Structures are given as structure tokens and as C-alpha cells.
Amino acid sequence: MLKRFHALKGIFASLRTYHGRREHRDGLDRLYARFVQRGDLVFDVGAHVGDRVGAFRRLGARVVAVEPQPALVRVLTVLYGRDRAVTIEPLVIGRTDGYAELMINHANPTVSTASPAFVAAAAGAPGWEKESWTERLRLPMTTLDALIARHGMPTFIKIDVEGFEAEALAGLSTPVPALSFEFTTIQRDVALTALSALAALGYEKFDASLGESHRLMHGAWQSASRMRDWIAGLPHAANSGDVYALR
Numbered sequence: 001m002l003k004r005f006h007a008l009k010g011i012f013a014s015l016r017t018y019h020g021r022r023e024h025r026d027g028l029d030r031l032y033a034r035f036v037q038r039g040d041l042v043f044d045v046g047a048h049v050g051d052r053v054g055a056f057r058r059l060g061a062r063v064v065a066v067e068p069q070p071a072l073v074r075v076l077t078v079l080y081g082r083d084r085a086v087t088i089e090p091l092v093i094g095r096t097d098g099y100a101e102l103m104i105n106h107a108n109p110t111v112s113t114a115s116p117a118f119v120a121a122a123a124g125a126p127g128w129e130k131e132s133w134t135e136r137l138r139l140p141m142t143t144l145d146a147l148i149a150r151h152g153m154p155t156f157i158k159i160d161v162e163g164f165e166a167e168a169l170a171g172l173s174t175p176v177p178a179l180s181f182e183f184t185t186i187q188r189d190v191a192l193t194a195l196s197a198l199a200a201l202g203y204e205k206f207d208a209s210l211g212e213s214h215r216l217m218h219g220a221w222q223s224a225s226r227m228r229d230w231i232a233g234l235p236h237a238a239n240s241g242d243v244y245a246l247r
Contacts, residue, residue, distance in 0.1 A: 011049070011071060011109060018051035027214030028055035034216075035156045035178045035244070036061050043147060045093050045168060046160035046182075048072060048110055050079050053086060061085075064151050068092045068102050068139045069112055087151065092141040093161065095170035100141040103133035111162050114141075118163025121186040127239060128186065143171030156180075160242070166193040175201040175247055183208075183231060184240045191231050191243065198245050199224040205246040210238055221246065 018024065028051065036042055038060030044052050047065035049072060056063045057080075065076055066089045073090045080086040092100040092114050100114040111131060113119060122128040144157065157179040159168050165181040179198075183191035195206070205221035208230065222230070227243060 011075060013108075015049055015075070018049050019054070024051065024212065024214075025055070027212070028052065029058055031209070031214040031216075032056060032156075033059060037155070040155035041152055043144070043151075043154045043157040045144075045157060046162070047076060047088075048160070050076050052158055053080060057083065057085065061155075063087070064089060064147065064154070066091055066093055066147070068100075068114075068137075069104065069109060070137070072109060089147070090139075092139055092164075093144060093147070093159075093168040093171065094141045094164065095143065095167050097142050097146060098140075099138050102137045102139050104135040104137060105131060105133050106135065107132070113162035113164060115161075115163035115167070115190075117190075118184075118187060121163070121184075125186045126236060144168060145171055145173055148174065148176075158242075163187050163190055166190050166197065169194050169197045172197075172201070175203065178244070178246050180242045180244045182240060182242050185234055185236050185238050188231055188234075192228055195224050195228055195231075195243065203245040203247050206243060208241050208243045210241040216244065 032055050036056055036059045040061045042056045042061045043064045045066045047053055047067040053063050053065045062085045064087045067073055067076055068091055076088050094100055102114050103119055104112045119133050122131055155177050157176055159165050159181040161168055181194050206227040207216040207218050207221055209215055
């Protein structure tokens with residue numbers, strides 16, 4: 001009963017944070033309008049409580065919302081289950097088909113992860129002291145390639161999977177027009193590995209946003225090497241952000 005209470009409390013906190021502020025919604029719409037147009041197909045990998053799904057739908061896109069956490073799948077079903085332009089996939093995205101162990105943070109479900117290295121990096125890191133992962137679930141895993149084979153080629157993929165971003169990109173062999181992946185300052189190596197994978201796929205233009213600013217930082221597209229240097233030089237307090245990539 002106590003675990004259920006903490007889970008519900010965490011979900012409601014996420015709903016307030018990501019659905020309860022008009023400026024957050026408007027910022028998402030402005031940011032993603034750079035990459036998404038009406039009629040496009042978008043993959044939201046790590047859909048969480050669906051605020052990005054909402055932005056993509058307001059822009060007129062069809063959305064495949066990928067979210068492995070069962071409680072959040074139920075939230076997405078309540079919010080978007082009747083929308084025929086949204087398909088919910090209750091899966092982990094990784095480098096192979098199979099299964100993955102998802103570590104659940106009930107108090108803060110946005111940082112639930114399939115990456116043991118992410119949990120290890122958070123242990124004792126400034127700003128992460130209160131985080132704990134108290135449940136493990138064995139869940140089905142597939143690849144971005146398999147998702148494309150099932151649903152078609154997306155115009156944009158958003159990847160936010162808490163330290164599993166490089167693993168997700170390892171399952172992509174055909175580049176899409178644009179994508180984003182989250183990074184954290186406690187695991188810069190994951191971001192650098194992801195950048196190398198994207199460069200190998202032919203991506204040449206990169207920019208980034210910090211936190212929930214919804215603003216691209218550089219004002220002009222950067223090379224992969226410049227983006228690596230920028231991430232490496234960020235202060236720890238920057239905490240997290242998203243890298244955007246174009247071919």
C-alpha cells in the first residue's frame with residue numbers, strides 16, 4: 001500500500017510539472033515546430049506522462065509513444081487511448097530484441113531506467129542524493145529499427161531514457177531526418193557515445209537545449225566535435241539537456 005501511495009504521488013507530481021504549466025506547453029510547441037510538421041510521424045521514446053506527445057499532436061503529427069513503465073502506460077492510455085493518431089508501445093528500446101530489467105523510481109518516475117550504470121552514477125552525485133530505485137521489472141525490449149519496420153519511417157525521434165540513450169541508438173541502422181536524445185552531466189560518456197553513433201550514421205548538424213528551457217543554445221548548427229567539447233565543458237550543475245541532430 002505504501003509503495004502504491006508513493007507511485008501515485010510521483011505520477012501526480014509529474015503530471016503537475018509537465019501538464020500543469022502553460023509556458024511549458026508553449027515552449028515545447030515552439031521548439032518542436034522546427035522539426036515536426038502536420039502529417040509527420042514521430043516516435044516519442046520515453047514518453048513518460050505524455051507532455052511531448054501532446055506537443056507533437058498539437059503540431060498535427062502522428063505519434064508512436066514508447067513507454068515501458070506500466071503505471072505510465074496507464075496514464076498515457078487515459079490521456080491518448082482514444083486518439084487514433086497515437087499508438088502506445090509498452091516497450092524498452094535498446095540495441096537488440098529481447099528483455100531488459102527496468103529499475104523503477106516510484107517517487108520520481110521520470111528517472112526510472114534500464115541502465116545500471118545510470119543508477120551507479122547517480123549514487124552520491126550532488127543533486128541526486130534523494131533518488132532511489134526500489135523496484136525491478138523484466139520487460140520486453142525492441143529496437144528502433146524494429147519500430148520503424150512496424151510503424152514506418154518517422155520524421156523525428158525523441159529519445160529520453162535515462163542513461164540508455166546510446167543503447168537505443170545502437171539499434172538504429174537507418175538514419176531518420178532528425179532526432180534528439182537526452183544527456184546528463186553525471187554520464188557524459190553516454191552522450192559522447194551517442195554523438196559518435198550519430199556521426200557514423202551521417203548526422204552532421206547538432207544543437208542542444210538545457211533542462212526544460214525549450215531553447216536551442218548555440219544559434220547555429222554545430223559539428224559533432226564541437227558538440228562533444230561543449231558537453232564535456234558543462235558544469236555539473238547544468239544537470240541535463242537534449243542534443244538535437246540533423247543529417
